[in-house]
Amino acid sequence: MKKIFLISALILLVVNLYAQFPPMAETQKQIVIETDNTSLVFSVGKNQKLYQVYLGEKLMNPEDYKTLPNQHEAYVPSGMDNLFEPAIRMLHNDGNPSLELLVADNKVTRDGNVITTSILLKDSKYPVEVRLNFAAFQKENIIKTWTEIKHQEKNPVTLTNFASSMLHWDADKYWLTQFHGDWAQEMRMEESQLTAGIKTIDSKLGTRADMYATPVFFLAKNTQATENSGEVIAGTLGWTGSFQLLFEIDNSNSLRMISGMNPFASEYHLKPNENFVTPEFIFTYSAQGKGLASRNFHNWARNYGVLDGNGNRLTLLNNWEATYFDFDEKKLTDLFGGAKELGVDLFLLDDGWFGNKYPRSNDRAGLGDWQETKTKLPHGIGYLVEQAEAKGVKFGIWIEPEMVNPKSELYEKHPDWVLKLPNRDEHYYRNQLVLDLTNPEVQEFVYKLVDDMLTKNPKIGFIKWDCNRMMTNTYSVYQKENQSHVQIEYVRSFYKVMERLRAKYPKLPIMLCSGGGGRTDYGALKYFTEFWPSDNTDAAERVYIQWGYSYFFPSITSCNHITTMGKQTLKYKTDVAMMGKMGYDIRVNELTADELKFSQQALQNYARLKDLIWKGDLYRLVSPYEQERAVLMYVSGDQAKSILFSYSLHPRAFNQFSVVKLAGLDPKKNYKIEEINKVPDFRSRFRADGKVLSGDYLMKIGLSLPNNNELTSAVIEITEVN
Template sequence: MAIFIHGSEQLFHLQSGDSSYIFQIVSGSPAHVYWGKRLIDAPSLPSLFASRKTEDLDRLPLEYPQFGSSDFRSPAYQVRLPDGSRVTELVYQTYRLIKGKPALEGLPFVYAEDDNEVETLEVELADPYSGLSVFLSYSVFTEHNAITRSVRFIHNGSETLYLERALSAVVDFPDSEYDMLYLSGAWTREGQIKRQRVRSGTSLIDSRRGASGHQLNPFLALMDPSATEDIGNVFAMSLVYSGNFQAEAEVDQFDQTRMSIGLNSFDFEWKLEAGTSFQTPEAVLVYSCEGLGGMSRTFHNLYRTRLIRGTFRDARRPVLVNNWEATYFNFNAEIIESIAKTGADLGIDLFVLDDGWFGKRDDDTTSLGDWTEDRKKLPKGLADLAKRVNETGLQFGLWVEPEMISPDSNLYRSHPDWCLHVEGRRRTLTRTQLVLDLSRKDVRDYLYNLLSQLFKSAPISYVKWDMNRNMTEVGSPQWPTDQQKEISHRYMLGLYELLEALIVEFPHILFESCASGGGRFDPGMLYYMPQTWTSDNTDAVSRQKIQYGLSLVYPISTIGAHVSAIPNHQVGRNTPLKTRGDIAMMGTFGYEMDIRTFTEEEKKTVKQQIAQYKQLSPLVQNGDFYRLRSPFEGNETAWMFVSKDKQQAAVFYFRILAENHYVPKRLRLKGLDPKKTYTLEATGEAFGGDVLHEVGIALPLLHGDYVSTSFILFEK
């Protein structure tokens, strides 16, 4: 049993893993009591609210705060009524317990494979004046320090309402002694860790771009100011959604902190007619008393096993070679076949044909929407090319960008109204392309039929699904005037519907999400595609920060990481092949370069890298990940993987710039069994797990800039 309910006190105690989450009904309002280390269940906390003036909601820690009735902090929801007023007052009605975890209609969600692993509490609130009912859903995972929250609005009244704000989760903390941590960045600089003290007023991170975005990730954590990678309390929220979001930390006049996450209320509104409903995306709440490392491992285990689905959730991901940085748009069937043959000799599993294979696509100004082979480059089409690649021993994969349309395309000439646009207004071009209107069923049907035929036309085993621009002129003439603020969210619901149909029809295809790199690296996309192209920046030194930062939330099996050519195409840096390979081991390994140019010595190194990754892939994909040294704090980076049974570990160490007067150093490891003895594979030396934790392992003398080393340990 994970949920305890004390009826006379109207107290709800949720136990998830080693944590507790408690709230109580106070004069009809759900009030937050506690979130933290697991408590023994006992109804001993109601006295907290005994002296509260409940009519003054500004002082009460609320689970789902409203607008207009004495709480002056940011509300969780807001509704516009027929008379133009925005005041509603939700009052507790009842609750119900559900064994397992219900699905969210039309949205991605964390799932349960067995009803015994999750218990769900649904709390019903109602505003009698408007006829609005609100259902707060809490799903409690017994084996994880995680709770999922979402909200369903049902309009039981007779007149139309307009939902202007609908967050997924709010937690009110009784103090403000916290640091806030989040992920910031830009194109080619994703996943940068930002940490700062919370301050009076509101600290907001959000996206208004129609996608979760490169700039800010849908994740926010509050933590003890003294918390580190390994110790201290961390309270985190992650939103399972791929569109406009917001996350806030608001400190009020009483030094209370309100933490919230959900759909961005900017330019959002949803028409609720009588008898209709609205479902918010799901928020995942994670508590850790073991610092950021404990938080990350909870997210990793939960998302890897209960968010990602399908054949490739647990299967080894193929080592691939992508031709983009090798050829860009300039290739033909013979060039592709020669790359595939070289890849087969090196031990590569999969060839991926990137942009330029369709329409008249000799640059990025044309042909998006015309998903038929360019017969000048591929005279016998994709089926013949895939057959030639397969005959080398490699699987065949394909790049597509289905959500976009080029003005210079047959599709646009036939359907100029199919893009997002506002009648009579300029259509902003980014990368000389526009965004198809996925809020329209006819557009979604067209894409499904087209892509379904395409994926059947050749033996395709991998699809890289790209999205290279954000939304502008967000409008759709197909929808009424009073529903234009729904378009961004309806687009995302349409995308999810399309993806669900395709992955069901093609379960054998490994889908990888991409949005100019990490522009849509979020839990929502991982529900449909088990890995994401992390960044268009493939420089190994830049990738240390990018991959390290994203590992705060996302499993290593989701992080697309490749070895690329030098000088690096994005930053011009020359990095040793070994270092590039070691960085790419932290992710779904592959090569993004012309592998035909390797010297014999480089081929030998690459064969060793591929063999090593295939050996380590079960550990990398499914093991526990530990961050040892941060690239955000110095000249060194280190991380390691430990198998669930703690019998095997792999350690990677990187130094950016050479140091003079070098003194031999030791690297202290984490996650091993202190009672076990581990053997260093390279030398046969044996060390106790406690020694490796407290004393560390000696680092070799490394020469030059941008260098790395790695160790493999196994139980003796």
């Protein structure tokens, strides 16, 4: 009996070990996707299925990947033996809802810094192909992945799940950092530990897609990641529409991350031989915390993700807070002089310049009728462009081409161009409706609106493209029986219009706006030079908003304006705006002489330092979520120059201030420390002002930053000296 017991125990031990440590993959084909520092590794099993075996820091010896077990099917389909959330679900012509995806081929191509791997999967029973694509950006340590789905069945198949990406991660614990909010409260950061089940971050809004939740996240494993420590994945979806990010911990405590378009109410009827291409999921891995992940994203975005990401940007003066809808030619041309006196590059004419049968004197009429209002602008836009040029500034203009007021000539002529239910009351948001951009006639209308304006006025130097509402009561006359296609096809149609415009106007600066930060994604930013983070321009609130965006978007993309909102000083507002792409929305003629002098000097400082701010490496030193202040700095690639921003966030933050250790400098170099953006007759309380200190000292000992008993800010220029 004792012998039988020992044999049984030994068998049980072997079975348990087998379950914990599946057979190694030494003889199986490996597909290795790598950047300079990161590896994503797949293995082809003996059953021809694709398994993800590794995601993390690049190993020195590639042969080591072959010892890793085949634990996680890479792109899990529905309908077979999967018990958790699938990446794809398809209903075939015969009613069968299953897929079994086997590896058929894989190809690798290289284009300079980018290595693209394409893995073809085919179903074992049906003529269905799924292609997984991975573009690895070597120096930036970014991987971009997307999926293509195709079939050759006789009739359309129905797709109900269609993920851009499925990634697997194994750890004891996971922490998710997400960004959410509402109008004027964008990008509020929140971190929580994931537990068993599914955590979903999503949007069902269609157009103003990330009004409540932004499609970005950090995922840390084993321990919470800080700015400079911890293993973390930073990810975002390049899609200007409804999205879904899923994080599911299964029964073995393994995590699967699924990203893509939101499949809610979006079943897609895929025609034979039609290629269904998902949006790109873009991610980076960091073993050194969130800061390095951010810098990876910034470098990638400037080089690949944003239109003209390494180019110039224009400082501007917007008329909105100066005039709102109440203006005429004289008021505007008078403001041109103020823009020149201030020292900005461009004057931007905002909402209210169009409509004749229904003049745009408020937000209840005129939207869609893109002709200059004759009573306001009798000489047209061309006259304003000429007058602005004569004053020495460029001219820019606001449009909202995807929207319409019911009180408009466009609505009267084309009620079938509007997304609305045919048998329900119309539902308005900001007194407007969404045009059906899936209709090619509407696409042509939007394209011609912009093209005609630019053809007639080729010296227009800037466009602000707004989108102030989401989809509700949605129905497309054009889509007929394919109503579940509307949200997907709308975004694709938006991109088609932008492709045409960018083919003809490749360099024109265009700001992406959506009632504030309702459109902030890399699907759109490949066509736009910048975005409007929020309609909330209160400088203290903006610190949090801009801080949140800084994790995923480089400062050159974030439009930060000095306005009359908020009770902070002009200096504080200016210093906060300077951490990104600075602009103004003020009445220049109401500035005091000292305020004008300060602003002119600040703009000169900005012109001198903007390349450092836009293209330097960002180091977040003190988080506003941890203390009642925020401190960050940008460092040039050669570590010869840096600029530091410090903001207090509480009116009695005096005792909160302590020494701050800097980052990113060369310890062997010496740096001159100088406070800039000083108001006239201001005596700096900054004790290090004018001193020369080593990089080693600044990073190990630090600086005691200036402060007093009210909301204060400081901008410190740090320059290498011999």
